[in-house]
Amino acid sequence: MEGFYPIIILFILFFLNIPIAFALMGASMYYFIFVDNVMSMNMIMQRFVTSIESFPYLAVPFFIMVGSVMNYSGISNSLMQMAEVLAGHMAGGLAQVNVVLSMMMGGISGSANADAAMQSKILVPEMRKRGFSAPFSAAVTAASSSVSPVIPPGTNLIIYALIANVSVSKMFLAGYTPGILMTVALMITVHIISKKRGYLPSRDKVASPKEIAIQFINSIWALLIPFGIILGMRFGLFTPTEAGGMAVLFCVIIGTFVYKKLKLRHIPIILRDTVYGTGSVMFLIIGAKVFGYYLTLERIPQSITTFLMDFTDNKFVLLIIINLLLLFIGMFIEGGAALIILAPLLVPAVTSMGIDPIHFGVILIVNIMIGGITPPFGSMMFTTCTIVGVKLDEFVKEIIPFIVALMIVLIVLTYSAPIAMFIPNLMG
Amino acid sequence: MKNFFRNIEVILGSIAISITVLSVITNVILRYGFGIQFAWIEEVSVGCFIWTVFLGATAAYKDKALIGVEVLTQALPERGRRFLELIIYSFLFVLTATLFYLSYNYTVGSDKITSALEVSYVYINSSIVVSFGLMTFYSLKFLVKDIILFIDEQRSVEKTNLVGKE
Amino acid sequence: EEAATDTGEKKVVIKLSTKFAEEEQTAKSLKRVVEKINERSGGSLELQLYPNGQLPIGKNSMEQVVSGANWISVDGLNFVGDYVPDFNAINGPMLYKNFDEYLAMTQSDLVKNLKDEAAKKGIKVLSLDYLFGFRSMLTDKAVKTPADLNGVKIRVPNSQLYMYTLEAMGANPTPLPFTEVYSGIQQGVVDGLEGSLMTIYGRKMYEVRKNVSLTNHLLGVSAVCISKDVWEGLSENQRTIIQEEFDAGAKYNNDVTVELQKEYRVQLEELGVKFNEVDLPAFNVETAKVFSKFPKWTPGIYDEIQKELKEIRAK
Numbered sequence: 085m086e087g088f089y090p091i092i093i094l095f096i097l098f099f100l101n102i103p104i105a106f107a108l109m110g111a112s113m114y115y116f117i118f119v120d121n122v123m124s125m126n127m128i129m130q131r132f133v134t135s136i137e138s139f140p141y142l143a144v145p146f147f148i149m150v151g152s153v154m155n156y157s158g159i160s161n162s163l164m165q166m167a168e169v170l171a172g173h174m175a176g177g178l179a180q181v182n183v184v185l186s187m188m189m190g191g192i193s194g195s196a197n198a199d200a201a202m203q204s205k206i207l208v209p210e211m212r213k214r215g216f217s218a219p220f221s222a223a224v225t226a227a228s229s230s231v232s233p234v235i236p237p238g239t240n241l242i243i244y245a246l247i248a249n250v251s252v253s254k255m256f257l258a259g260y261t262p263g264i265l266m267t268v269a270l271m272i273t274v275h276i277i278s279k280k281r282g283y284l285p286s287r288d289k290v291a292s293p294k295e296i297a298i299q300f301i302n303s304i305w306a307l308l309i310p311f312g313i314i315l316g317m318r319f320g321l322f323t324p325t326e327a328g329g330m331a332v333l334f335c336v337i338i339g340t341f342v343y344k345k346l347k348l349r350h351i352p353i354i355l356r357d358t359v360y361g362t363g364s365v366m367f368l369i370i371g372a373k374v375f376g377y378y379l380t381l382e383r384i385p386q387s388i389t390t391f392l393m394d395f396t397d398n399k400f401v402l403l404i405i406i407n408l409l410l411l412f413i414g415m416f417i418e419g420g421a422a423l424i425i426l427a428p429l430l431v432p433a434v435t436s437m438g439i440d441p442i443h444f445g446v447i448l449i450v451n452i453m454i455g456g457i458t459p460p461f462g463s464m465m466f467t468t469c470t471i472v473g474v475k476l477d478e479f480v481k482e483i484i485p486f487i488v489a490l491m492i493v494l495i496v497l498t499y500s501a502p503i504a505m506f507i508p509n510l511m512g
Numbered sequence: 513m514k515n516f517f518r519n520i521e522v523i524l525g526s527i528a529i530s531i532t533v534l535s536v537i538t539n540v541i542l543r544y545g546f547g548i549q550f551a552w553i554e555e556v557s558v559g560c561f562i563w564t565v566f567l568g569a570t571a572a573y574k575d576k577a578l579i580g581v582e583v584l585t586q587a588l589p590e591r592g593r594r595f596l597e598l599i600i601y602s603f604l605f606v607l608t609a610t611l612f613y614l615s616y617n618y619t620v621g622s623d624k625i626t627s628a629l630e631v632s633y634v635y636i637n638s639s640i641v642v643s644f645g646l647m648t649f650y651s652l653k654f655l656v657k658d659i660i661l662f663i664d665e666q667r668s669v670e671k672t673n674l675v676g677k678e
Numbered sequence: 679e680e681a682a683t684d685t686g687e688k689k690v691v692i693k694l695s696t697k698f699a700e701e702e703q704t705a706k707s708l709k710r711v712v713e714k715i716n717e718r719s720g721g722s723l724e725l726q727l728y729p730n731g732q733l734p735i736g737k738n739s740m741e742q743v744v745s746g747a748n749w750i751s752v753d754g755l756n757f758v759g760d761y762v763p764d765f766n767a768i769n770g771p772m773l774y775k776n777f778d779e780y781l782a783m784t785q786s787d788l789v790k791n792l793k794d795e796a797a798k799k800g801i802k803v804l805s806l807d808y809l810f811g812f813r814s815m816l817t818d819k820a821v822k823t824p825a826d827l828n829g830v831k832i833r834v835p836n837s838q839l840y841m842y843t844l845e846a847m848g849a850n851p852t853p854l855p856f857t858e859v860y861s862g863i864q865q866g867v868v869d870g871l872e873g874s875l876m877t878i879y880g881r882k883m884y885e886v887r888k889n890v891s892l893t894n895h896l897l898g899v900s901a902v903c904i905s906k907d908v909w910e911g912l913s914e915n916q917r918t919i920i921q922e923e924f925d926a927g928a929k930y931n932n933d934v935t936v937e938l939q940k941e942y943r944v945q946l947e948e949l950g951v952k953f954n955e956v957d958l959p960a961f962n963v964e965t966a967k968v969f970s971k972f973p974k975w976t977p978g979i980y981d982e983i984q985k986e987l988k989e990i991r992a993k
């Protein structure tokens with residue numbers, strides 16, 4: 085029983101309005117000081133440093149910085165104009181752009197938190213100008229950020245493939261269908277809400293082909309950046325993490341020499357934004373990882389899993405239970421950490437029941453991503469709320485329809501393996 | 513100069529993140545352009561990233577910008593909220609001071625060395641000592657401020673009561 | 679510590695942390711060891727296995743050991759090498775022709791002295807014998823001589839020993855996080871990798887490159903370490919049980935590994951992978967230089983190792 089105290093303490097701290105990162109750390113520290121007798125107390129500090137001592141995490145500051153550079157370099161404006169020409173006539177135009185952009189960014193980056201951070205910075209201010217409320221803008225951004233790690237490439241897809249011992253290339257192929265389904269579901273949700281609330285289109289008519297062509301030429305440099313990143317990765321010039329650093333370089337060059345808007349005086353502001361953003365996002369991830377360390381030491385995820393396996397031997401019932409369990413755990417633990425803890429526990433159990441491990445990987449990752457936007461502890465939820473400056477209770481009201489939409493996608497993916505596995509079966 | 517010290521975390525963090533970005537870009541250019549590769553570049557970029565995280569978190573804490581859940585706070589009346597804030601900063605002071613103490617012990621007691629440069633981890637681990645040290649200091653500052661405010665209010669309430677009686 | 683058990687000893691709980699995943703042989707062997715120890719001790723010992731890097735691994739696992747945690751670390755020899763650098767030398771490039779030569783080396787006086795050095799740093803080395811296999815080259819074209827590796831970018835772990843070894847072998851060593859290796863090869867960030875058959879088969883690397891060249895340049899092997907203080911706090915009986923079971927476990931592990939390697943080779947060949955013999959002496963001349971690159975290694979350690987090897991081979 086003593087092993088469960090930290091969870092209770094966590095909830096108390098949480099309701100006392102202690103900053104979430106500190107609530108997680110405080111609850112964990114109770115355990116490491118008063119309960120654990122494996123190691124000396126100092127050694128817990130090892131986790132504070134080493135849990136983020138990993139090269140792929142560098143994508144977080146890189147994409148926060150890209151977002152900031154884009155603002156000052158005229159690139160976001162250019163992209164916004166292009167987006168408006170394309171989607172401005174639809175109800176909730178910029179909200180739709182927010183969703184589609186996450187799908188496109190998913191083809192470049194793999195981190196939901198980085199995507200959420202970047203779009204909180206470049207898109208949300210524009211949305212606010214066009215009359216969208218801050219909580220709705222934050223909800224759209226957080227919800228759509230769940231798409232980018234599902235669409236390949238992405239570190240979560242690779243990590244899962246390694247843990248489950250399946251082909252990474254197959255796992256990559258398996259990401260497209262859920263990514264596209266999630267995008268469509270989110271766009272429908274945006275459409276319905278925008279119609280109801282009268283979030284207006286920002287232009288009267290659909291743009292003519294000529295208008296689109298002119299805007300395309302005007303925005304060509306901004307549009308070339310994602311292509312530069314994709315091509316650079318395709319031709320092996322850099323890894324997905326390094327792509328973030330290269331994106332910073334591209335944006336600086338284009339902002340300075342093409343749009344000529346980026347000046348020396350912007351640099352301290354960009355750096356300041358990056359330091360603040362990186363600090364607050366990663367501090368939360370550290371809190372989640374330290375808390376996850378306590379959960380691992382107490383084997384709490386294992387106890388829950390064992391309990392479940394005793395509960396049923398029906399494949400479909402098991403999947404429902406696992407879905408619920410993953411949603412629950414995803415709310416508390418940072419996505420990557422949840423994946424690393426849970427995949428090794430669940431994969432042998434599900435494969436023994438005849439479920440394809442690649443199919444299960446899709447379910448697992450989509451599940452964890454939904455957990456990331458679900459209160460009380462979803463990590464993308466915190467990223468967007470921190471950067472946009474929205475209170476959690478306001479955010480929660482706005483995120484519910486999006487969670488419902490993504491849950492429907494999750495149910496479709498879970499119970500129709502042929503749909504989920506269409507592309508890997510076709511090409512693998 | 514005063515400004516410099518007021519923004520010390522952000523200034524040092526900016527330097528650290530600049531090194532991270534520049535070293536990763538340099539690494540790509542050296543590898544692709546010249547076929548040269550240094551194992552220590554990754555180590556330096558990750559080390560500076562860790563410093564950025566802790567300096568950035570400290571700056572955000574100093575500005576009270578770390579996010580919490582404000583369900584209970586909003587339901588409370590003004591004076592209740594002040595009292596709650598006293599509790600929060602007392603807790604945060606104890607927590608950050610504990611983390612500072614443990615960070616210091618851990619950093620001093622560790623003789624772990626890095627993979628590529630094979631240098632002491634002290635260069636990386638000092639980031640938590642500095643960060644939690646500063647956070648302890650800011651917590652104390654917030655706490656003292658809150659106590660003074662709380663006492664002042666208490667006094668003015670008593671005063672109003674006295675005035676009312678006369 | 680908890681109540682006395684049926685053997686009358688205090689019950690000790692020890693966490694065992696390893697990077698190996700459940701389905702990998704080292705983890706399977708460790709699971710057997712842990713079960714046997716727990717059973718034989720009659721409840722006075724409870725070893726808990728945490729595979730797949732659930733708990734800190736590598737340097738961080740070793741740091742737990744050194745700090746006196748109730749902890750056993752099963753990880754590369756190089757992590758003991760962080761504390762006693764010569765452990766890296768006895769696992770340096772191209773020393774052993776087969777597993778038995780290495781296993782004889784770990785019983786030598788040279789290594790016994792190193793273990794004593796480790797004990798001074800607070801590390802009790804329980805075993806150095808958990809073999810994982812020799813590392814080979816997985817590339818696009820067959821490699822025969824060092825010249826064939828000229829300009830070829832080979833992924834290595836972020837470690838100085840690997841950098842120097844691959845450089846000496848003629849390649850362009852490129853450190854990449856393991857999670858970026860597969861896509862890195864696919865996209866051409868690197869041209870190939872070096873690793874054991876276990877990795878090439880188990881991690882599906884054969885999907886992206888089809889030529890294995892048997893350079894056997896480094897030997898994959900794990901060291902089992904526990905805190906010296908924790909070790910000395912155990913009863914005589916507990917120590918005997920732990921030591922005997924880890925020794926028996928290593929023997930079992932290595933027998934299975936030898937069989938598995940044969941099996942994996944057959945399976946890889948069925949998957950279209952070609953196996954190539956290389957000009958070992960040509961590589962050997964180059965890699966001998968690596969031993970003088972580390973200021974922390976004892977000067978002349980290479981000759982000492984060669985002397986031991988000569989004696990081993992004479993037997």
Ligand code: NA
Nearest residue numbers: 182186225228
């Ligand atoms: Na978005």
Ligand code: NA
Nearest residue numbers: 190232235237
């Ligand atoms: Na992605």
